[in-house]
Amino acid sequence: MRTISILLGLGAGLAFAGAARAAGAPGGGFSADQIHDIIWRSVNFVIFAAILIKLVARPAKEFFAKRSQDISVTLEDLEAKKAEAAQALKEAEERLARVAAEREKILETFIAEGELEKAKIIQKAEAVAARIKEMAAFSIQAETKKAAQELKKEVVDLATNLATDLIKEKATYADQQGLVENYLKKVVDTH
Numbered sequence: 001m002r003t004i005s006i007l008l009g010l011g012a013g014l015a016f017a018g019a020a021r022a023a024g025a026p027g028g029g030f031s032a033d034q035i036h037d038i039i040w041r042s043v044n045f046v047i048f049a050a051i052l053i054k055l056v057a058r059p060a061k062e063f064f065a066k067r068s069q070d071i072s073v074t075l076e077d078l079e080a081k082k083a084e085a086a087q088a089l090k091e092a093e094e095r096l097a098r099v100a101a102e103r104e105k106i107l108e109t110f111i112a113e114g115e116l117e118k119a120k121i122i123q124k125a126e127a128v129a130a131r132i133k134e135m136a137a138f139s140i141q142a143e144t145k146k147a148a149q150e151l152k153k154e155v156v157d158l159a160t161n162l163a164t165d166l167i168k169e170k171a172t173y174a175d176q177q178g179l180v181e182n183y184l185k186k187v188v189d190t191h
Contacts, residue, residue: 056187063180074169081162088158092151099147103140110136 030038114129 078169081165085158085162089155092155096148096151099144103144106140107136 110132114132117124117132118126118129
């Protein structure tokens, strides 16, 4: 409504300025037909501008309100995904700690078995114990490497999925902003 009042005031000002010039300058002013034409053109412009504002204001307002809501939902989704990623990382670290504890238990088990064999068979105990320790260390290393690789793969897959989702959402936002700017520019250029 405020814009319509400004446009009406502008149209009236133009009409009165034309009338004042015609009245104040003998022979060099506007004719009555020209003043009449200016007044009708001003009225037509004001009416057209008011209709245009009336038609565009609500959809534009609704669009920007919806866009603002979409952005807040997107931010909430990103926060949730960030929390999920943090939770997954914490779980991966806990699993890695459990693997290390299991490694220690397995190592202790093999050492204990080696000690029992050493006590039973004195001559063969040293050779058997050394072999068991080597096998245990090799198995532990292999299992630890395998578990660490699986955990790294899971973390990388999770990070890749999160990054892909972020890229998709940002590209969509930029595209939408470009479309809105082009549309508004076309509306302004045509009228």
